[in-house]
Amino acid sequence: MSAVDRIGPVEIAWGSSPLVLSQPHAGTWLPPEIAAALNETGRALADTDWWIDRLYAPLAERFAATTVRTPVSRYAIDVNRDPAGLSLYPGRATTGLVPVETFDGAPIWRPGLEPDPIEIDRRRERFFEPYHAALAAAIARNRIRHGFCLLWDCHSIRSVIPRLFEGRLPTFNLGTFEGRACSPALRAAAERVLAASGGRFVIDGRFKGGWITRHWGRPHEQVEAVQMELAQEAYMDEAAPWTFREEKAERVRALFASLIETLLQEAGRLHAPGTAR
Numbered sequence: 001m002s003a004v005d006r007i008g009p010v011e012i013a014w015g016s017s018p019l020v021l022s023q024p025h026a027g028t029w030l031p032p033e034i035a036a037a038l039n040e041t042g043r044a045l046a047d048t049d050w051w052i053d054r055l056y057a058p059l060a061e062r063f064a065a066t067t068v069r070t071p072v073s074r075y076a077i078d079v080n081r082d083p084a085g086l087s088l089y090p091g092r093a094t095t096g097l098v099p100v101e102t103f104d105g106a107p108i109w110r111p112g113l114e115p116d117p118i119e120i121d122r123r124r125e126r127f128f129e130p131y132h133a134a135l136a137a138a139i140a141r142n143r144i145r146h147g148f149c150l151l152w153d154c155h156s157i158r159s160v161i162p163r164l165f166e167g168r169l170p171t172f173n174l175g176t177f178e179g180r181a182c183s184p185a186l187r188a189a190a191e192r193v194l195a196a197s198g199g200r201f202v203i204d205g206r207f208k209g210g211w212i213t214r215h216w217g218r219p220h221e222q223v224e225a226v227q228m229e230l231a232q233e234a235y236m237d238e239a240a241p242w243t244f245r246e247e248k249a250e251r252v253r254a255l256f257a258s259l260i261e262t263l264l265q266e267a268g269r270l271h272a273p274g275t276a277r
Contacts, residue, residue, distance in 0.1 A: 002014050002015060002067075007130040007131075007133050007134045007137070008126065008127070008129075008130030009029075009070060009071055009072055009127065009130065010068065010069070010070045010130045010131050010133075010134045011067075011068070011069050011070075011071070011134075012066065012067070012068055012134050012137065012138060013060070013066065013067040013069075014066050014138075014141075015060065015063070015064040015065045015066040015067070016064045017063050017064040017065055017066075017146075017264070018142045018145075018146040018148055018149055018150050018264060018267065018268070019063050019064075019065040019066070019142075019150050019152065019260065019264060020065065020066045020067075020068060020135070020138045020139060020142060020149055020150070020151045020152065021056055021059070021060055021065045021066070021067045021068070021152055021154055022068050022135060022151060022152065022153045022154060022212055023049075023052050023053055023056070023067065023068065023069040023070075023154045024049075024069075024070060024074070024078075024079045024080045024131065024153070024155075024212060025047075025048065025049035025052070025074045025078075025080065025155060026048065026049050026050075026051070026052040026053045026069060026154075027048075027069070027070050027071040027072045027073050027074070028045055028048055028071070028073050029071040029072055029073060030072070030073050030075065030076055031076070034075075034076050037109055037110055037113040037115075038075065038108055038109060038110065039107065039108060039109060039110045041102060041106050041107065041108055042075055042102075042107075042108030042109060044240070045073055045075065046102060046103075046240075047074065047075075047095070047099075047102055047103050047157075048073065048074070048242075049154070049155050049156045049157070050156065050232065050236055050242040050244075051156075051235070051236055051242070051244045052154050052155070052156055053067075053069060054244060054249075055154075055156075055230075055235055055244075055249055055252065055253070056154055056256075058253055059253055059256055059257060059260065062257060063257075063260055063261075063264070066138045066141075066142070068131070068134045068135055068138055070127065070130075070131050072127050074095075074099065075099055075108060076098075076123055076127055077097060077098050077120070077123040077124060077127045077128050078095065078096070078097055078098070078099060079127065079128050079131040079132070079211075079212070080153070080155075080210035080211050080212050081095075081096060081097040081210065081211050082097065082211050083097065083124060083128060083211070085097045085120075088210055088211065088214070092164075093105070093163050093164055094164070097120065097124075097128075098115050098120050098123065100114055103157075103158070103161050103163060103164055104161065104163055105163050132215075135151070135212070135216060139151065139216060139223055143221075143222050143223070146268075147222060147271050147272070147273065148222040148223070148224065148267050148268070148270075148271035149222065149223050149224070150224050150225075150260075150263055150264055150267050151212075151213075151216055151217065151223060151224065151225040151226070152225075152226055152228065152260065152263075153175075153209070153210070153212045153213050153225065153226065153227040153228065154228060155207075155210075155227060155228060155229045155230065156229065156230040156231070156232045156235075156236075157169065157207075157229055157230075157231065157232060158231075158232050158233075158238045159171075159231040159232060159233045159238060160238075164206070165206045168231075169206070169229075169231045170200040170201050170202045170205065170231065171199050171200045171201065171230065171231045171233075171234050172194055172197075172199055172200070172201035172202075172228065172230060172231075172234075172255070173201070173202055173205055173206065173207045173228070173229035173230070173231075174190055174194065174201065174202070174203045174204070174226055174227070174228055174229075175203075175204060175207050175208045175209030175210075175213055175226065175227035175228075175229065176190075176203065176204055176208070176209060176213070176217070176225075176226055176227075177204075177208055177209040177213055177214045177217060177225075178204050178208055179204070180214075180217065181209055181213045181214060181216075181217025181218075181219070181224075181225040181226065181227075182217055182219055182224040182225055182226055183219040183224060183266075183267075183270055185266055185270060186219075186224055186226070186263055186266050186267060186270075187203065189262050189263060189266045190203065190226065190259060190262070190263060191203055192262075193255075193258055193259045193262050194255075194259070197255050197258075199255065207227065207229040208227075209225070209226070209227040210227060212225070212227070213225045213226065213227040219270075222271050224263070224267045224270075226263070228256070230252065234248060234251075234252050235248045235249040235252050236248075236249075
């Protein structure tokens with residue numbers, strides 16, 4: 001049983017390996033005052049990364065990973081967005097630090113109850129900062145103990161969202177911030193594993209990595225970061241009640257296990273003491 005700490009609402013389940021699994025969007029909890037300000041569409045929480053904690057639980061155990069997770073819904077505040085409120089994808093449709101609409105463009109707040117700047121600052125302090133403090137603690141411990149950290153940011157999304165992307169999303173969408181969040185050798189190794197799997201994948205396509213990947217991915221400081229955006233049809237039903245499909249999930253886990261093992265080995269080689277960079 002992993003030791004568990006909390007920073008505010010954020011849970012850190014400590015592991016013994018260099019792997020950190022970040023789960024920023026699996027939460028569905030909202031304080032009563034925020035829930036009351038949402039309209040019926042908002043209260044459905046349709047943009048949740050459903051079942052991500054369940055999908056990754058066997059992988060966390062297998063790799064003795066540290067898991068950082070918030071129970072708070074992304075509709076309160078999105079801990080994977082620039083805290084200054086700047087768009088991660090200028091010129092493209094996306095949701096912001098505190099979303100005002102769904103991925104499909106439908107408003108989520110009751111008229112007149114949209115969060116103002118003072119409320120956004122309060123949520124940033126209450127929910128955003130603890131998440132990144134937890135990541136900072138997990139990353140720092142791994143760098144000390146292992147000489148490096150592999151940060152894997154866990155996400156999922158519906159496979160068809162015309163407002164965000166054309167057609168059907170590839171099953172596996174790996175983001176490396178166009179090669180800036182991890183070393184080139186890790187990116188190349190990930191591509192080999194994904195190509196050998198026969199699944200539909202893209203690297204740095206529509207989803208290049210959010211704030212977590214972009215901010216914490218610092219290969220020159222021994223922090224290798226990737227974001228995995230998984231099409232939800234690969235492991236669940238993409239409509240309410242969002243049913244989890246264990247048989248599908250097992251196939252996803254098998255590929256993720258191969259990919260994580262490869263990235264850990266490559267990162268260990270790159271950051272071994274005395275290795276020239």
